[in-house]
Amino acid sequence: MKKKTIILGIETSCDETAAALIEENSGQIPTILSSIVSSQVNVHKKFGGVVPELAARSHIEKIDLIVKKAIDESGKKIEDIDAIAATAGPGLIVCLSVGLNFGKAFASSLIKPFMAVNHLEGHALSPKLTTKLEYPYLLLLISGGHSQFLSVQGLGKYKRLGTTIDDAVGEAFDKTAKLLGIEFPGGPYLEKYAEKGNPERFILPKPILNKGGCNLSFAGLKTAVLRVSKEIKNKKDKYDLAASFQKTIEIILNKKTEIAFKEYKKINKNKNNIFVVAGGVASNKKIRKVLTDLCFKENFKPIFPPLDLCSDNAAMIAMVGLEKFKIKNFDNFDHPAKPRWPLDKNAIFLKGAGVKL
Ligand code: KG4
Ligand code: ZN
Numbered sequence: 001m002k003k004k005t006i007i008l009g010i011e012t013s014c015d016e017t018a019a020a021l022i023e024e025n026s027g028q029i030p031t032i033l034s035s036i037v038s039s040q041v042n043v044h045k046k047f048g049g050v051v052p053e054l055a056a057r058s059h060i061e062k063i064d065l066i067v068k069k070a071i072d073e074s075g076k077k078i079e080d081i082d083a084i085a086a087t088a089g090p091g092l093i094v095c096l097s098v099g100l101n102f103g104k105a106f107a108s109s110l111i112k113p114f115m116a117v118n119h120l121e122g123h124a125l126s127p128k129l130t131t132k133l134e135y136p137y138l139l140l141l142i143s144g145g146h147s148q149f150l151s152v153q154g155l156g157k158y159k160r161l162g163t164t165i166d167d168a169v170g171e172a173f174d175k176t177a178k179l180l181g182i183e184f185p186g187g188p189y190l191e192k193y194a195e196k197g198n199p200e201r202f203i204l205p206k207p208i209l210n211k212g213g214c215n216l217s218f219a220g221l222k223t224a225v226l227r228v229s230k231e232i233k234n235k236k237d238k239y240d241l242a243a244s245f246q247k248t249i250e251i252i253l254n255k256k257t258e259i260a261f262k263e264y265k266k267i268n269k270n271k272n273n274i275f276v277v278a279g280g281v282a283s284n285k286k287i288r289k290v291l292t293d294l295c296f297k298e299n300f301k302p303i304f305p306p307l308d309l310c311s312d313n314a315a316m317i318a319m320v321g322l323e324k325f326k327i328k329n330f331d332n333f334d335h336p337a338k339p340r341w342p343l344d345k346n347a348i349f350l351k352g353a354g355v356k357l
Pocket of ligand 2: 119123143144279280311312
């Protein structure tokens with residue numbers, strides 16, 4: 001019997017050191033043989049955010065152990081690995097360099113192909129680890145560093161329909177959580193606070209809701225939360241602000257997704273309407289519910305990766321590696337780490353103060 005392809009994925013773009021082995025399955029959904037994620041939350045907690053130097057040091061301390069654990073838990077041997085895929089960007093350069101260089105050195109020593117992977121493409125293809133998914137599809141990528149609508153035409157083929165012009169959704173969640181005194185990273189806890197509060201208590205702004213197509217903006221919302229947070233006196237106030245913030249995000253994402261559906265249909269006429277939501281914020285249960293309801297209304301098929309594949313992991317990096325491996329799209333050992341690496345290289349850079357829509 002022909003040996004099935006096995007890919008080792010490595011991820012160190014931010015504050016998670018991760019390694020995973022996946023096995024191809026004759027064109028069906030691949031099998032995740034192992035997926036190890038070592039979070040650095042405790043390293044960064046007291047600083048209220050990721051400290052790049054400490055993150056890089058922590059990756060260096062752990063990368064070999066995490067890769068070994070992933071191989072051990074997979075039940076396979078080092079010789080069974082057919083190729084190595086490592087995240088090369090976007091992310092913190094000092095962090096990216098650790099996994100990227102480890103991956104190159106490992107591939108070189110095993111004399112196996114090496115593939116440099118775009119972290120965002122990892123999120124984009126993450127549902128393929130659990131669902132049969134054909135191109136094209138509409139992707140909403142919502143994470144700590146990115147918020148974008150993309151038409152995914154194929155491997156490496158993306159058309160950006162909309163993006164944030166300032167903060168990412170995850171960033172807005174984390175900053176709001178910080179103002180409420182919730183420990184870093186606050187996003188998941190903020191969701192829990194919100195469940196106990198009154199979403200109608202505070203009226204918060206919804207920047208560019210009715211202009212700028214499906215582009216997004218969260219900076220004004222953050223400023224408003226800062227203002228309101230100064231009036232917070234007790235736990236109930238905190239729950240109410242969390243609930244009002246969560247509700248505001250739901251309204252923004254609902255409206256912008258509606259616009260994105262229209263734009264997607266214009267460029268993908270007569271195709272299956274599939275809507276994938278990926279990235280850390282896609283684990284938010286209420287956001288999943290609101291966007292699922294919208295899909296049913298608008299005749300789109302919703303696909304959300306399971307929670308452990310929404311946040312950063314290396315199985316999604318191995319998934320991109322597997323697709324690249326199938327078409328022999330290998331990279332050289334001089335492939336650089338890329339702190340900025342947009343999926344749609346033709347899309348104009350919109351982020352930053354003073355952007356006019
Ligand atoms: O994709 P991810 O793990 O890392 C990046 O590539 O950025 O996303 C992390 C982000 C953080 O901002 C985190 O607070 C947010 O996702 N997040 C959530 C939830 N779980 C994670 N935000 C809202 N609700 C959640 N349940
Ligand atoms: Zn990510």
